[in-house]
Amino acid sequence: MDARVAVFGGERKTGESCLRFDDALAAPASDQLREVLWLALDRDTMANVLLQREAQPADSLLPQWLSGYAFLFESSMNLQRARELRAAFPAGVPGATQPLRLRVDAPGDLFKLIGERVAVNARQANLLVQVALPGNAGNSPTPAGGLHLFAWHYDSLSPHAELEAFVKQLLDSADLPANSADPEQLFAQERRLLEERRILPLVLLPEYAGVRANVHNWNASPWGDWRLADVWLDSEDAVTTKAPTSPQKNSSTARNPGARP
């Protein structure tokens, strides 16, 4: 699976970091494994500590601002229960003696940090997870099954379209929801998807864009669209003394090309 991230700046979280289980993980061990990891994930700490409150814990596939019902999905963390389930694992389940590989399918230290945090959470539930970065993926032996950490960018303002995109890109076509804008149906579809634990949402992320000082009249729409018609640039000489800025929060937006997985 090929997942990419689109990072936007602003209060609205326009991207999501998710875990997807490899289809190669065989049931029923896979069901237990997914459930243990689902219960072990500490999304609050990820968002508030690792991401320094710039992100929000994600308990649903679609954010609240997009679906309007995300608040109905409650936080899932239950470490005690995760350990109990882990203790009942049959022998030979991946993650028990052989590490479960977590492939980080997104660039940057941020996703590496999130991946390592997932591994730490998993270890709390006595699951062995080994983080494999994109550049190192080929170096380590490939376990029987694994996890993929990827970022999802919300391109549309339609919850149905986003959910459909999720299913199309990540799940079987048979799981496509009905072409309905009914929020209840959407909620039911999303809940069903979440209960399958095949995709575990982690945190909602902002997108950041770094804009150099010689870029003027930069204005982005609330949904992240770029309005380039009014943008103008200073000459290069004027900006040589102004070194590239660090990512500016809430100042502008940028789109990461190819955000779709």
Next chain:
Amino acid sequence: MTFRTKVFLIFLITVLASVSLVAYGVTFYTQRAFEQMEAQRTHALEVQSEKEFAQRGEMVVQQVENITNADVTIRMVLDLARPNGDASLFLHDANGAAQSHGLDFVEFVNSDGTLISSAQYPARVGYKNDWVTSAKNWDTTGAFLKREELPDAAALSLTAVRTQTVGNKTIYIIGGRRLDQNFLASLELPEGMRALLYRNLEPTFVASALTDANGGVPQAGTFQSLIEQIQKQPQDLIKTISWNHDPASAETFHAMPLKGRNGELLGVLLLGSSAKELVLLKREILKIASVVSLAALVIGLLLSWWVSRRITRPVVELANGARDVASGRWDTKIDVKGSDEIGQLANAFNEMTGTLAAQKEKLVQTERVAAWRELARRLAHELRNPLFPLQITVENLQRARQLGPQQFQEVFTEATATLKAEFANLNSIVTRFSDFSKMPAPEFSKVNVNEALRDAIRLFEPQFTAVGKPHIGTEYFLSDSLPEIDADSDLLHKAFQNLVLNAMDAMPAGGTLSLRSRDGGETVLIEVSDTGKGLTPEECSRLFTPYYTTKQVGTGLGLAIVQSVVSDHRGTISVSSEEGHGTTFRIELPKRQGGTALKPKAEAKAAEKESERAATATD
């Protein structure tokens, strides 16, 4: 083995043993000295590594204290001391502190044990480090070994903990440096030594956890048993590892367990000392010892030969002299100079042979006189017997001249008969003595001993059973498998006849004559036994002396002739007797007369006659 060879070998062995002993002693003491030196080097390295640990620990403590007292840290404590202080703002501070203070591991821990920031494992931020809050007096605690969890693996670190308190707020600052090959590279090792570090971070042996100053260790699996032994019982161990068949490849490792703050085994420091120098030294000593031994062998050979020759020469001369004496040269003298024991022995030998020669001469003279006396006695005795009748007869003849012619004729006739008989007797006596003096040399031919014995008996059998004479029975115990021997049949016959006659004389009241023969290997054994009155030991000792006899009649030449015949056949004769139980003569004759050509008996007789004719013609 001759005495000279023995002395030579003793000298040689002594020289070789001395050289070998010296070589062994040199090797042994050199090896011990080398081992002591190795032990001292290892101990020095242990001390050095401990000092290095202590020094590094002090550095870590100092660096952690620097972080603790840095403005950034104090500001962090101040911020966190505020109500609703946000710890997430300091997520990356540990990384910055680690980089600016040159530490591998830095973590800030809140007063409740929550990890505020981690340079080595940021993903663990938010988790609690209870081990930090459970201990007190961190500010007075030195550095210690610690297992450091990292995202991809665990590491071994030399860690120190300090606290920073502002107001009521306290945070813990944990800093450490990785204990890896860089630590080993900092140890100044003498030549031939190396240091290895095993990071005991897994429950079982992991080859990749073993490192030296250059990184991974080839054939790390070789250390598995040693490491596992220390894992079971953490204590110093010494083990020698041979990397290949060459003893010079062996290394002796002194393994020291490295324990953590709570006594857990976190690592093993292995100080290896190569046996190469020792082995090369031993080889060099062995080479020198071999050369010295070879030289000593050559010198020892020459010296031993010279010394043994010098020492044994008088002994050899003494032995030769003794051999000469044994062979009959009683006047042998040896020429040995010197006044030592050998010289005294030689002088004593010369005196002894001189005395022996003189006494032998005396003995010979005495025996000769005795023999002449015996001969004279025997001759007088033998001659007196016929002389007395001759004297009586002559006197009768003188008196008969007074008688008438007829009576004189009768006396004369009787007297002449008597004179003739006695002259014949005298002639017989003279002939016997003459025969003994002219014993012929044996003419050897193949002779059946059993047959010769039977022939000898056959002559006397009529006398054994003659009426009016005591009966003498005969018994034969003759071996059927007895081969023919080389002998002179006439002489042998004469000898057997004499023995039978002797036995008959020994049994005047009759008895049993026993004849035995058997195969003695290279010889044949013949026994002639009688059941007569026997002989005294003194008689036995003089029995073969010529002209000696125990009988009233006889010349005393019979047994002397027997001994002469046996001696001419290169045989031996002995006698055993017990008074009242008879006498046994034992003759042992060789089967073959080496070097003497056998002649047919007819030829031998013809040759004898020819010889006699030649002698007569000459006379």
